[in-house]
Amino acid sequence: MRINAHILFGLMALPAAALAACEAEPATDIRPPSCAGSTQPGPTPIRRLTRVEYNNTVYQLLGDSSYPANAFPPDEEAAGFDNQAAALVVSPLLAEHYMGAAEELAATHTPALIAQLPNCAGGGANSDSCSGDADAFIRSFGKRAYRRPLTEAEVDGHLALFEQGATLGETDYAPEVGVEMVIQAMLQSPHFLYRVEFGMPNPDGNEVVPLTSYEVASRLSYLLWNTMPDATLFAAADADELRTKAQIEQQARRMMDTPRAREAVKNFHRQWLQLGKIEPLISANGKNPEIYPDFNNGLLPLWRKETEAFIDYAVFEEDASVETLFTADYTMMNQALAEFYGVEGPSGSEFVRVNRDPSKFAGFLTHAGLLALYSKPDRSSPIHRGKFVRETLLCQAPPPPPDIVPEPPSVDESQTTREQFAQHSADPLCEGCHRLMDPIGLGFEHFDGIGRYRETEWGLEIDASGELVETLDINGPYDGVVELATLLGRSEQVKNCVATQWFRFGYGRVETEDDACSIDEINEAFAAADYDIKELIISLTQTDAFRYRRAVSAEEAS
Numbered sequence: 198m199r200i201n202a203h204i205l206f207g208l209m210a211l212p213a214a215a216l217a218a219c220e221a222e223p224a225t226d227i228r229p230p231s232c233a234g235s236t237q238p239g240p241t242p243i244r245r246l247t248r249v250e251y252n253n254t255v256y257q258l259l260g261d262s263s264y265p266a267n268a269f270p271p272d273e274e275a276a277g278f279d280n281q282a283a284a285l286v287v288s289p290l291l292a293e294h295y296m297g298a299a300e301e302l303a304a305t306h307t308p309a310l311i312a313q314l315p316n317c318a319g320g321g322a323n324s325d326s327c328s329g330d331a332d333a334f335i336r337s338f339g340k341r342a343y344r345r346p347l348t349e350a351e352v353d354g355h356l357a358l359f360e361q362g363a364t365l366g367e368t369d370y371a372p373e374v375g376v377e378m379v380i381q382a383m384l385q386s387p388h389f390l391y392r393v394e395f396g397m398p399n400p401d402g403n404e405v406v407p408l409t410s411y412e413v414a415s416r417l418s419y420l421l422w423n424t425m426p427d428a429t430l431f432a433a434a435d436a437d438e439l440r441t442k443a444q445i446e447q448q449a450r451r452m453m454d455t456p457r458a459r460e461a462v463k464n465f466h467r468q469w470l471q472l473g474k475i476e477p478l479i480s481a482n483g484k485n486p487e488i489y490p491d492f493n494n495g496l497l498p499l500w501r502k503e504t505e506a507f508i509d510y511a512v513f514e515e516d517a518s519v520e521t522l523f524t525a526d527y528t529m530m531n532q533a534l535a536e537f538y539g540v541e542g543p544s545g546s547e548f549v550r551v552n553r554d555p556s557k558f559a560g561f562l563t564h565a566g567l568l569a570l571y572s573k574p575d576r577s578s579p580i581h582r583g584k585f586v587r588e589t590l591l592c593q594a595p596p597p598p599p600d601i602v603p604e605p606p607s608v609d610e611s612q613t614t615r616e617q618f619a620q621h622s623a624d625p626l627c628e629g630c631h632r633l634m635d636p637i638g639l640g641f642e643h644f645d646g647i648g649r650y651r652e653t654e655w656g657l658e659i660d661a662s663g664e665l666v667e668t669l670d671i672n673g674p675y676d677g678v679v680e681l682a683t684l685l686g687r688s689e690q691v692k693n694c695v696a697t698q699w700f701r702f703g704y705g706r707v708e709t710e711d712d713a714c715s716i717d718e719i720n721e722a723f724a725a726a727d728y729d730i731k732e733l734i735i736s737l738t739q740t741d742a743f744r745y746r747r748a749v750s751a752e753e754a755s
């Protein structure tokens with residue numbers, strides 16, 4: 198039995214009722230000057246589940262590991278991430294996919310679920326004997342699917358749907374059809390597909406209200422785990438114990454110590470550093486086999502895995518700071534990747550820690566995957582490498598290119614890359630933009646187009662000197678990527694950029710003027726923790742932007 202997604206989206210109204218009363222939290226913490234005055238939580242856009250979140254949620258909800266969202270249209274990216282509320286619209290095509298996935302999931306998992314309803318399973322069931330089990334199932338399954346208890350009106354509506362389905366089977370009474378229709382309906386509801394947040398009741402007409410404990414539970418779970426709350430979070434929400442900063446921090450620290458948190462951190466870095474583009478972009482563009490005979494597409498997943506495994510190890514095994522990510526004298530390799538690098542030690546497919554020469558290598562900036570991604574098929578690319586540092590690590594966007602962009606020089610084995618790109622500093626049309634990128638990218642010139650260290654280029658001596666300009670705190674010359682990495686790792690601008698990127702990823706939106714207090718709180722907590730990455734993530738759960746929202750009127754809610 199099919200429930201049309203377009204009709205369902207119109208029928209399932211978003212209730213404004215919340216479930217607990219509000220009590221003020223004692224102001225015992227010292228807050229930045231920007232937090233003086235009224236609470237400013239910033240915007241609270243409704244957020245649709247991403248494909249990753251959808252897959253993870255149906256796994257937690259149903260035990261389904263078929264990854265149905267992989268067949269959905271790709272999530273649109275904004276501000277560098279695929280979880281930005283402004284871009285997560287539901288197209289007609291996506292709605293059709295939601296309907297198909299709901300039907301498939303309901304059909305697959307109804308037999309196991311109906312077996313848990315003793316008065317509905319087996320022959321002889323009828324409406325009178327089954328209604329109690331159906332009511333309990335709707336309340337239990339619905340609470341987990343909607344991440345909050347259902348209202349009585351919602352329970353009644355789903356009971357009516359269950360009864361309607363149970364009378365449409367081939368036998369006189371078919372509760373399995375009723376259960377299947379209820380699952381279909383819930384999996385297509387906005388309350389499942391979106392993270393609906395209205396905040397606490399607001400009888401006094403306040404402009405800002407705290408989120409309910411259930412809403413905070415969902416914020417925690419999707420920030421730290423990319424999935425729905427677990428039983429412990431639901432229990433805390435049931436007890437209304439996600440109200441204070443201390444209560445939220447306690448749960449956040451528990452959650453950070455689980456394997457799911459590693460996946461969420463990996464998801465952030467995969468998007469922030471664009472690691473997910475290593476395989477599709479490099480395989481699409483290729484590498485010149487005459488220049489790079491050792492390259493093959495089998496290296497691409499190894500390159501991506503190196504950076505992911507390095508960050509995972511550094512953050513969760515070494516409690517790494519931002520500076521460590523830039524300057525670490527080790528990386529992670531398996532045997533195949535070690536053979537590519539010409540390193541001895543690792544054996545087998547497992548990635549293990551490998552120390553590297555600190556005079557040549559430093560943190561993720563010298564990983565082959567990133568260096569090859571920001572290169573051309575036949576050479577390195579000072580432009581793309583410099584642009585990556587400027588935009589992604591310094592959070593500075595260079596000015597747009599002119600309408601007419603000259604063709605880059607072709608490979609000339611009589612000149613180094615630096616010599617060939619000297620025109621960018623000599624031509625006034627190019628200099629204004631390229632001075633922000635090329636002097637950074639040229640610092641990577643000891644690494645070729647597939648990310649391997651080299652002493653010479655075409656037998657010519659390499660000049661890897663560079664210069665940082667128009668930064669907030671690290672302007673000046675440097676020589677080579679190790680010195681560059683040291684400067685970036687110590688930079689307050691870079692650390693604030695990392696915090697900003699986590700803000701965007703964690704909150705699903707870009708920062709606004711109203712977020713000044715929350716951003717200052719995050720940066721102060723980050724600095725107080727000596728820029729520990731895990732502490733940065735914990736700090737995201739302690740802000741006004743995380744715990745509050747602007748009040749929603751009854752008209753807006755309906």
